[in-house]
Ligand SMILES: Nc1ncnc2c1ncn2[C@@H]1O[C@H](COP(=O)(O)OP(=O)(O)OP(=O)(O)O)[C@@H](O)[C@H]1O
């Protein structure tokens with residue numbers, strides 16, 4: 001990418017989603033993109049998922065999630081990340097609370113709401129049911145976007161082993177809402193135990209006697225109350241999906257320069273395109289770059305004279321190793337460029353030490369937004 005690097009990709013967007021496989025730097029890049037755009041005058045919210053503790057502290061985020069927190073302007077200024085009218089806001093996702101809020105919003109009445117929220121099955125299932133973190137992240141994104149408080153919302157994504165889980169989350173929720181088991185349990189709630197075969201009924205009775213938990217009843221109650229909200233959930237999942245496909249949304253793929261990570265990213269890119277999601281570009285993070293030594297031959301001679309041979313050899317071998325890895329990364333990146341013909345591709349170098357404070361973020365910002 002030429003002029004403006006990332007700014008060029010992001011400036012006309014309301015929503016940026018940073019996706020990629022585990023541990024590649026999604027949270028770091030999301031925060032950096034948000035900080036960079038805030039420094040360029042936008043009001044930006046970054047919705048983070050499980051940020052490392054020190055990064056959360058650097059952003060001034062409390063332990064509890066789902067709170068919109070503005071990053072103090074003086075902190076940004078000290079890191080050189082201040083901008084005129086810009087504001088940087090951050091939030092950590094609390095998936096459970098987001099789900100509870102959805103129930104509250106969709107419940108037809110207070111009794112249904114309380115029945116679902118206090119139901120032991122709901123508490124057990126609220127993870128499984130929602131495909132949870134993935135879906136709840138999108139749900140929160142939708143809510144923040146709709147609030148109109150931000151020019152841009154940047155969404156970090158959960159550390160799924162398979163980044164595609166994320167794309168499937170809305171349809172998984174719809175499938176659950178429409179599922180036969182949900183219909184079945186709703187019906188059985190009305191009809192009582194009779195709908196179960198005798199065998200199943202007996203199992204539930206034994207369970208009840210053994211544990212004191214009336215599992216069947218809890219299940220039926222839950223599905224009955226939850227089923228009544230199906231329509232609301234289905235509409236919402238569609239709205240969330242529409243937002244992900246909107247023109248003013250873009251997906252950025254974050255990857256490391258390792259062969260396996262790049263293969264994952266290319267696969268994910270294919271799926272994004274197939275499912276009609278807007279793709280903005282690739283960020284290759286933690287690239288090991290060549291260390292160019294001025295007058296390397298002279299340096300080798302000098303080291304040879306200063307140090308004993310084995311020590312000089314170790315220093316030079318370290319340099320060679322480093323450059324060999326850099327060469328490998330560069331070759332992988334070249335291959336990826338060819339593979340994804342016209343996709344914008346940005347690189348961020350491996351920085352020394354983790355990126356856990358605003359100065360570290362500022363270094364990533366400089367790289368991403370470089371012209
Ligand atoms: N360019 C970089 N240079 C050095 N360290 C980095 C760089 N980018 C990220 N890191 C570090 O790598 C670790 C993983 O980064 P991060 O948490 O952003 O990844 P992630 O993709 O969000 O991980 P997860 O999938 O677990 O959520 C962090 O400790 C972070 O500080």
Ligand SMILES: [Mg+2]
Nearest residue numbers: 026027049050
């Ligand atoms: Mg992360």
